[in-house]
Amino acid sequence: MITSLSLAAYAACVAWAGPRVLVRASRLHRAPVLAVAVWLALGLSFALAVMLTLYGLAMPSEHLHIVVVDLLRSCGVHGGSVSAAADRFALLWPAGVLAALLACLGCRLAVNRRARARHRHAVDLVGRHVAELGVTVLPYDLPAAYCLPGRGSRIVVTDAALRRLTPAQLGAVLEHERGHIAGRHHLVLAVTDAFRYVFRGVPLAREIHQQTHALLEMAADDRALRTHGRDALAGALVELARAATPKGALAASGHTAMLRMRRILGPQHRPHLFLRAGMTVAAGTTPLVPLVIACGVQAG
Structure with missing residues (x-):
């Protein structure tokens, strides 16, 4: 339960404080492509925190670090055994969030593709x-x-x-x-x-x-x-x-x-080397924070 509360607090911080910090950081405009990567990393980190929190609340007696190991094993990264106590029903909550994201993405891609195709046809005619x-x-x-x-x-x-x-x-x-x-x-x-x-x-x-x-x-x-x-x-x-x-x-x-x-x-102003390096590190490590919390808090 402590791990779930920690993840929920992190998700709330990312959702409300994170945008305020990034919006005010006008220096990010010097490297817009890297800035986009930072925003996407923040969104991914929030989504992972929400999914792990939902699983932890559905299975308060289950150790989240075991779940992370299970996920790594399913991807072929970790060789440990799958937790026999993991309730498959609890996995439906994070899976539901992921399914909603993928479904919405597919819908937006399809709608925009059809709109572009119709407009492209009209443009070619006129x-x-x-x-x-x-x-x-x-x-x-x-x-x-x-x-x-x-x-x-x-x-x-x-x-x-x-x-x-x-x-x-x-x-x-x-x-x-x-x-x-x-x-x-x-x-x-x-x-x-x-x-x-x-x-x-x-x-x-x-x-x-x-x-x-x-x-x-x-x-x-x-x-x-x-x-x-x-x-x-x-x-x-x-x-x-x-x-x-x-x-x-x-x-x-x-x-x-x-x-x-x-x-x-x-x-x-050209982006300073340290600015580009910092943004690259932030984009690469931010999505890992929920996993560190899930493993680190329980281990502690």
Whole structure:
């Protein structure tokens, strides 16, 4: 029972205090890809803590460190014997959480894939392909640019965007969208969306989706800035500010534009080696904390 209470306290700390700390850590924006890894690691750590807590509450007389050994053995990592006292019914609680997460993830992937497929079909019917730019152009009076990631990916721009954007601005926007496609950012957002749905009401679940979305936009910005100037990308964001993004698509514009604008035009700080190392260690070790608690408290 002490172990379960310790895990519950850790989960509560991660769910409420963790997001506050990370949201205020603006230095994480210097390495957005690593920052996404830290957020995902925090979410995984919370989910593991919840699952182990549920098992511990269902089996208060069972030693959680034995359960961890059982799990390791089932994965072929540990050679010890499986606990004969483990109640299979108690495993349904953590298994239910895992099943809910996987089901929501599969649902979000399927819904977004269908939405992109429908929109891609409509774009191919109405738009015209411009091979030299690698984009599909739509006849529309509002400047807009977005990508449809996944299989058969497309980068879509409107006639108005071609007229309003300078060549440098257009190049920056297109490189931004290529960053989304190459990084498979839609898959990461589907994971955080599923997490948000299963654990809705928990601050971590809300923040992990919002912050990951903003960080992935920053990562795409960084790709564009490697080959284009800051003024070009910032100017493109201003021109595309009013554009809407279709369901399942990713765009350079959006509600994160102001935050990214300040980052683009502000002082450019490269992430320090120690910052990158710390973020890497945090992303790699945070999911292990619930397992350490489950084993360490009981052993103590």
